[in-house]
Amino acid sequence: MEREEIMNVLGKFDLEMTMLAKQEEERQRSTINIIASENFASPLSTCLEGGIWANKNAEGYPGKRFVAGCELVDRVENLAIERLKELFQCEYANVQAMSATVGNVAIMNAVLKPGDTILSMELSHGGHLSHGASFHYSGKTFNAIHYGVNRETEQIDMDEVRRLAIEHKPKMIICGTSSYPRLIDYAAFSEIAKSVGAVFFVDLAHNVGLVAAGAIPSPVPYADIVSSSTHKTFRGPRGGGIILCKKELAGKIDRALFPGLQGAAKMDMIAARAVLFKECMTKEFKRYGKQVIANAVALANGCLAEGLRLVAGGTETHLVVVDVTNLIPTGKQAEEVLASIGIICNKNGIPFDSQPLTLASGIRIGSPFMTTRGMKEKEMFQVGTLVGQALRYYNDAGVLDNIRKKVADLAARYPLFADEWMPKAN
Numbered sequence: 001m002e003r004e005e006i007m008n009v010l011g012k013f014d015l016e017m018t019m020l021a022k023q024e025e026e027r028q029r030s031t032i033n034i035i036a037s038e039n040f041a042s043p044l045s046t047c048l049e050g051g052i053w054a055n056k057n058a059e060g061y062p063g064k065r066f067v068a069g070c071e072l073v074d075r076v077e078n079l080a081i082e083r084l085k086e087l088f089q090c091e092y093a094n095v096q097a098m099s100a101t102v103g104n105v106a107i108m109n110a111v112l113k114p115g116d117t118i119l120s121m122e123l124s125h126g127g128h129l130s131h132g133a134s135f136h137y138s139g140k141t142f143n144a145i146h147y148g149v150n151r152e153t154e155q156i157d158m159d160e161v162r163r164l165a166i167e168h169k170p171k172m173i174i175c176g177t178s179s180y181p182r183l184i185d186y187a188a189f190s191e192i193a194k195s196v197g198a199v200f201f202v203d204l205a206h207n208v209g210l211v212a213a214g215a216i217p218s219p220v221p222y223a224d225i226v227s228s229s230t231h232k233t234f235r236g237p238r239g240g241g242i243i244l245c246k247k248e249l250a251g252k253i254d255r256a257l258f259p260g261l262q263g264a265a266k267m268d269m270i271a272a273r274a275v276l277f278k279e280c281m282t283k284e285f286k287r288y289g290k291q292v293i294a295n296a297v298a299l300a301n302g303c304l305a306e307g308l309r310l311v312a313g314g315t316e317t318h319l320v321v322v323d324v325t326n327l328i329p330t331g332k333q334a335e336e337v338l339a340s341i342g343i344i345c346n347k348n349g350i351p352f353d354s355q356p357l358t359l360a361s362g363i364r365i366g367s368p369f370m371t372t373r374g375m376k377e378k379e380m381f382q383v384g385t386l387v388g389q390a391l392r393y394y395n396d397a398g399v400l401d402n403i404r405k406k407v408a409d410l411a412a413r414y415p416l417f418a419d420e421w422m423p424k425a426n
């Protein structure tokens with residue numbers, strides 16, 4: 001049976017699931033999604049997901065499998081690795097991690113012993129839970145010390161990083177963030193790591209697509225290890241991590257992931273992402289990366305124009321952290337008011353937040369998803385002003401109704417994946 005025919009059968013066999021998928025597509029179409037960590041995956045990059053490769057067990061690495069029949073699957077994985085190395089100009093790549101978080105655990109297990117000290121960014125200042133949060137495996141297994149941002153500038157305090165590195169002599173220094181809008185000084189981090197003999201590890205999950213597009217500087221020349229997911233600014237399938245590293249760490253990292261943590265890799269995901277890596281080398285993707293940043297700046301300016309305060313003074317990436325307390329008491333309320341008018345984002349703590357994380361003083365917003373849909377600076381600025389107006393008049397049902405209509409009209413003008421981003425065949 002062909003795919004379309006199977007979908008018809010499924011529609012009759014499991015109406016519940018078919019309806020849910022239809023409703024979700026409609027939700028994604030009719031709202032303005034400014035969640036900074038989401039994207040609409042490129043159709044090319046997802047079309048091999050769940051396909052023929054999903055049936056193949058390929059435990060092990062290319063040329064070193066534990067089952068037969070792997071000649072073609074080896075070529076798939078090698079193509080993914082070679083493309084990734086070319087894209088990021090790195091010495092070695094592993095594409096088997098089931099998620100970026102699992103990849104991060106493998107990296108730590110590869111180069112650290114339980115109880116070793118790591119130095120990473122404070123979660124509430126923009127770090128990630130897999131960098132030593134107390135409730136995560138990394139925080140339970142390793143001794144995590146955290147640096148944060150400067151109270152005045154709200155940007156990473158390199159003097160504090162240096163002071164903590166000298167004081168605690170960490171075995172690993174981690175940077176890479178989930179809600180930090182500024183560029184990171186990888187050269188300075190690398191120099192500090194070298195001076196105390198620490199491994200320098202960059203988690204690029206959020207910014208990776210911008211680096212791949214050449215829109216912001218790459219950490220690869222400075223870091224010993226770089227990890228990432230592939231579904232955020234990378235605009236590829238969810239459910240997979242990548243690890244880039246120096247040649248001398250390759251064996252340790254490979255073994256820590258398989259068989260140290262995982263069994264057989266998902267080969268369909270590897271094939272799908274190999275397509276993604278090729279797509280990222282096209283001029284369409286390079287243009288996408290630059291547009292994402294221009295759009296984030298426009299979104300930030302729209303918020304500013306309505307009297308909102310931007311954490312760290314603005315953005316140089318795809319995301320903006322907004323302190324909403326000028327207009328509405330908490331980030332939680334802001335998230336709810338915005339969702340009620342069709343603008344989807346998430347509450348987010350701000351550095352030195354006086355609110356608990358469950359309420360938060362901010363929201364995190366970003367441009368990757370709406371850029372994929374085709375919005376440009378003018379519309380993104382307008383989205384920023386609609387955010388500000390909705391938060392200012394959060395108690396006024398009439399104003400909110402009016403904004404809800406504008407949001408619906410604006411969303412209806414865009415497809416989920418704009419034609420302009422589809423690479424030309426070559």
Ligand SMILES: *Cc1c(COP(=O)(O)O)cnc(C)c1O
Nearest residue numbers: 099100101128177178203205229
């Ligand atoms: C999102 C994110 C991850 C997690 O990626 P998953 O593939 O969902 O596990 C890891 N690190 C950072 C910094 C992130 O922002």
